[in-house]
Amino acid sequence: MSASTSIYLDGDSLCQALISGVHRVIADQDFLNKINVFPVADGDTGTNLSLSLGATLDVLQAPADKHVGTILASVADALLDGARGNSGAIMAQFFQGASDSASDLTRFTTTTFSQAIRTGSEYAHNALSNPVEGTILSVIAAFAASIETRLAAFEESDFGDVFEATLPALDQALAATTGQLDVLRKAGVVDAGARGFVDLVNGMSEFILHGRIVDEPDLSVLRSTDFSGLTHGDATDYAYRYCTECIVTGAEIDRRKLRESLARLGESLVLAGSKRKARIHIHVDDPQAVFDVGRQHGDVSAEKADDMHRQQHSSHDSTRTFAVITDSAADIADADMERLDIHMVPCRIQFGNRGYLDKVSISSEEFYQQLAENPHHPTTSQPAPGDFRRQFQYLASHYSDVVSINLTGAASGTLEAARSAADRSNAPGRIHVINSFNASMGQGLLTVFAAECAVAGLPVEATIAAVESLIPQTHTYAVLSNLDYAVRGGRIPRWVKTAAEWTRLTPVIRITTAGKIAQSGCIVGKSNLIAKLAQHIARRVRSDRPIVVAVGHAMCAESAAELQQLLKQKVPNIRRLSVAELGTAIGVHGGPGTLVIATQPYVTPADFAG
Numbered sequence: 247m248s249a250s251t252s253i254y255l256d257g258d259s260l261c262q263a264l265i266s267g268v269h270r271v272i273a274d275q276d277f278l279n280k281i282n283v284f285p286v287a288d289g290d291t292g293t294n295l296s297l298s299l300g301a302t303l304d305v306l307q308a309p310a311d312k313h314v315g316t317i318l319a320s321v322a323d324a325l326l327d328g329a330r331g332n333s334g335a336i337m338a339q340f341f342q343g344a345s346d347s348a349s350d351l352t353r354f355t356t357t358t359f360s361q362a363i364r365t366g367s368e369y370a371h372n373a374l375s376n377p378v379e380g381t382i383l384s385v386i387a388a389f390a391a392s393i394e395t396r397l398a399a400f401e402e403s404d405f406g407d408v409f410e411a412t413l414p415a416l417d418q419a420l421a422a423t424t425g426q427l428d429v430l431r432k433a434g435v436v437d438a439g440a441r442g443f444v445d446l447v448n449g450m451s452e453f454i455l456h457g458r459i460v461d462e463p464d465l466s467v468l469r470s471t472d473f474s475g476l477t478h479g480d481a482t483d484y485a486y487r488y489c490t491e492c493i494v495t496g497a498e499i500d501r502r503k504l505r506e507s508l509a510r511l512g513e514s515l516v517l518a519g520s521k522r523k524a525r526i527h528i529h530v531d532d533p534q535a536v537f538d539v540g541r542q543h544g545d546v547s548a549e550k551a552d553d554m555h556r557q558q559h560s561s562h563d564s565t566r567t568f569a570v571i572t573d574s575a576a577d578i579a580d581a582d583m584e585r586l587d588i589h590m591v592p593c594r595i596q597f598g599n600r601g602y603l604d605k606v607s608i609s610s611e612e613f614y615q616q617l618a619e620n621p622h623h624p625t626t627s628q629p630a631p632g633d634f635r636r637q638f639q640y641l642a643s644h645y646s647d648v649v650s651i652n653l654t655g656a657a658s659g660t661l662e663a664a665r666s667a668a669d670r671s672n673a674p675g676r677i678h679v680i681n682s683f684n685a686s687m688g689q690g691l692l693t694v695f696a697a698e699c700a701v702a703g704l705p706v707e708a709t710i711a712a713v714e715s716l717i718p719q720t721h722t723y724a725v726l727s728n729l730d731y732a733v734r735g736g737r738i739p740r741w742v743k744t745a746a747e748w749t750r751l752t753p754v755i756r757i758t759t760a761g762k763i764a765q766s767g768c769i770v771g772k773s774n775l776i777a778k779l780a781q782h783i784a785r786r787v788r789s790d791r792p793i794v795v796a797v798g799h800a801m802c803a804e805s806a807a808e809l810q811q812l813l814k815q816k817v818p819n820i821r822r823l824s825v826a827e828l829g830t831a832i833g834v835h836g837g838p839g840t841l842v843i844a845t846q847p848y849v850t851p852a853d854f855a856g
Contacts (some may be wrong), residue, residue, distance in 0.1 A: 253404045255354040255454075257312025259801040262459055263450040264321070265306050268299045269440055269460040270449030276674060279643045279664045282438040284381065284429050285332060285514050286489075286529070286554050291438035293640045293673070294331030298338065299446070301328025312353040317819075318345035318362070326525050326659035327548065328419035330636060331489065332514055335558025336370050339518035343369025356408050360397055364390040375505060375515040380426025389447060390418030401668035406620055412430055420444050443594050452479040462672075486512050486529040488551040488606070490536045494524045507539045512757060529554065534607035548635065551606045556589055557640065568647035568706045569704035570697040571637060573629060576682075576689040576797045577842070579824050586697035593660070598622035610827040612799045614838045625733040626830050628653075628660040634667035642675030647706040650679045651693045651713065653831065654761030657685060678710055681717075683761035685831045687796040687844035688722035692846045695846075702851035712854040720846045721786070722757045723766055723833050725779055727802075727839035754782055776805055776841075780812035783843050792821040792848035798828040800840040807842060821848040 255263075271292075278292030305320040322345040325338035343366035351358055367390040371377050392415035396403055404412070423437040424430045429479050430437055449460045490512075495503070499521050508515055512530035519525050524543075530536055533551035540546040571589035572578075578588060592603040595613065597620045602608035604626070608616075617624065634650075641648045650668070656659035665702050669794075682689040690816035692713055699709040726732060729743040746753060752775060756766035766786070769778045787793055795813060799806035814820060833840055 252406075253356060255314070255359060255405055257314050257317050257353065259453070260314050260317055260354065261306045261312055263453040265303065266453040266459040267446040267449035268306070268525060269462050269464070270445045270452070271299050272296045272672065273460065273848070274442070274445050275853075276643050278438045278442050279640075281433075281435040281441065283433045283435060284427055284437060285378075287429075287558060289644060290331060290557060290640050291333050291553075293322055293636075293643050294334045295337065295439070296444040296672075297639060298325060298329045298331070298334030298637060301325060314354050315351045318348050321345070323523075323846070326519050326523055327493065329518065329525055329527075330491070330525055331476065332516055333382055333442060335491070335516040335518045335525055336373060336439065337443070338525060339373040339516070340366040340370040341745075342387060342518060342520065342664060343367070355639050356393075356397060356403055359405075359408070360390070360393045363393055368392075373516050373518050374442060375509050375517075376513075378427070380423045380430060380440075384423060385416060385419045385440040385443050388415055389443075391672060392416070394719050405454050406424070409447075409454045409470070413448070413451060420787060443561065452843075456532045459565055471685060472522050475709070477758055487531050487555050488529070489527070489554050490533040490551045491525065491527050491528050491548070492537055492540050492546050492550070493519075493548045494540045494544045494546055495524065496522065498522075498758060499524050499543050504539070504543050507542070508536065511535050511539070515613050527785075532607075533603065535812065537601075537607060542791055545600075549601065549603060550636070551592075551603055552637070552640075553589075556587060565678065566700040567645065568649055568700055568709070568839070569645045570649050570651070571641060572651045572689065572693040573653055573664070574606075574829055575658070575660065575685050576693050577796075577797075577826050577829050577831070578685045578690040578694060579826040582661065582694050582697075582824070586694065586701060588693060589637060589641065589698050589729065591633050591664075591720050591832065593629055594627045595834075596625045596627070604830055608834075610829060614833065617731065617834070623731070624830075624834055626834055628658050628663050631663045631667040631670070634664045635670055638667055638677050639673045640670045642671055642673035642677055645675050648675055648677045649696050649700075649706065649709065649713075650677065651682050651689065651696055652679060653685050654683050654757065655681050656683075656761040657763070658807040678706070680710065680713060681761070682720075683717050683759060684720055684722055684757055684844075686722060686828065686844045687755060687798045687826070688720045688846075689831075690826070691720055691794060691796050691846045692716060695849075699851040699854070702855075704851045708854050709851075712849070712851070714837065716846060716849070718759045718845065722844045723786075724836065724840060724842045725752060725775075726836035727752075727775075728837050731837035732835045739801050750822060753780070776808045777812055779841065779843075780809055780816050783813065783845070784816040787819075787845050789819055792819050794846045794848050795820050795823045796844045797823070797825045798832075798842040798844075799825070800828045800833045800836060801838040805839070805841060809843070813843075 271559045275292030275296040279289045282291040302321045302324045322341040329335045329338040344362040347362040347365035367386045392412040398410040423440050452458045512528050514529040516527040570764050574592045592606045595602045652664050653660045752769040754766040758764050
């Protein structure tokens with residue numbers, strides 16, 4: 247059915263038109279990523295808009311008695327929950343305004359449709375603390391103005407007339423964005439968010455004018471399309487590192503006070519939603535400060551913080567064909583994370599009713615301080631599939647392949663969350679999820695090697711084969727200096743702690759080749775513990791081939807340094823030895839003073855080439 251000759255737009259037709267528009271945006275996501283230079287040239291606008299609008303499809307496709315007011319309310323709510331990035335948050339607020347305008351309507355007339363678009367434009371503009379022309383705001387305003395102009399001149403216009411009249415005005419407004427912002431003029435592109443909104447309207451017009459729904463994108467076609475020469479913008483380090491988002495739910499949110507408090511923390515603030523539910527988007531260096539402000543106004547959920555610096559490097563990197571990502575159960579030295587552009591999905595940590603993003607909104611030092619002082623023992627949980635999907639979607643839009651090396655499937659559902667997200671991704675790149683059968687420093691060694699292969703230009707197939715050959719040869723050991731935390735977390739019964747203290751034995755645990763935790767042995771006596779641990783490791787590594795060793799410590803840098811020196815003395819075939827702070831994977835059970843050692847054969851990407 248087409249609405250081209252109708253002066254009404256009922257709920258079913260609105261749904262079909264919006265589905266067509268969402269399909270058009272998703273089909274264009276890769277190009278939108280490539281032209282993304284404002285407000286940050288991190289190449290994720292297409293991904294963010296696709297994920298944001300894609301969250302509405304279940305609502306739009308659900309069979310129901312569809313009135314436009316209830317449809318738009320459901321769409322606005324789905325967008326508020328699913329919005330990603332600056333453009334996604336603005337789109338959510340646009341639909342919130344349209345929903346509020348049409349709340350009592352069963353169907354649109356051209357006049358009430360015009361009023362809804364105008365209200366949506368005003369809501370979108372007011373959502374930003376510092377609205378800028380030459381962006382998605384400009385084309386939304388042009389859409390509203392062009393409909394009003396048409397109806398003022400031809401009051402009896404039907405929906406076909408309205409859309410035919412608005413499309414040229416939208417194209418003109420989109421083309422004008424290039425000259426409205428210096429960064430767009432320099433890159434010679436239109437604003438990516440503005441182009442995404444025009445895509446949405448163009449897709450809607452396919453149904454309004456012709457009764458056709460734009461098909462979902464053919465991903466095989468996208469994979470074969472070369473956009474490599476279209477990345478625009480400079481690889482500049484921006485003032486703030488994290489694109490931070492969350493949802494605040496409350497009975498009566500004071501949006502003015504919330505906005506004022508947030509505005510002091512960073513830039514690119516978008517506050518979307520209503521007095522009952524608000525989505526925050528802001529660029530900051532301290533994501534936890536954003537979540538803390540949110541908690542002053544209601545319950546906080548859906549926290550996320552994406553590293554824009556790392557994303558920006560990826561969007562401008564033409565030297566490698568695949569990206570490497572892991573979860574925060576892997577412990578990797580900061581220098582290696584930066585040098586190799588390794589991406590990370592944070593696990594979740596909960597102290598009582600206070601939640602954190604591992605290694606993002608809470609540092610290792612802050613975690614161990616809380617572990618020692620907080621009466622609530624923390625619980626850790628895997629990243630939600632949506633956390634993986636967002637990063638997979640982004641990386642697979644910039645690389646032909648993405649290699650994800652994850653926490654052992656025997657210890658957590660993290661691996662399955664990653665696999666589920668990979669299955670749901672519709673970006674052009676292929677996503678390869680690998681079970682590390684390891685954790686902490688061992689998982690970190692495997693991830694670092696994969697990233698070194700990417701930098702060296704090794705093909706992804708050879709890299710995956712190399713990593714899989716190293717998995718059973720990568721061994722991780724840990725010593726818990728204090729068993730109190732393992733007892734508090736329910737990992738060991740209290741009698742085991744009592745027996746260990748009485749016998750003066752310190753257990754050494756290991757991760758088996760099946761990815762499970764087992765006992766490697768015991769160290770007798772409490773004196774010279776570090777030397778005995780070094781000897782324990784020395785007896786378990788092969789002396790006829792070079793190896794790599796990684797040492798992790800939980801707030802005991804001096805012990806780690808001592809262990810490092812002793813290992814060099816007792817294991818002369820160590821080719822490389824790194825030290826890093828421990829995160830939560832093992833540290834939550836061992837607490838401050840925990841030491842972890844991982845070993846792996848020393849190989850280079852060149853060993854697997856050809």
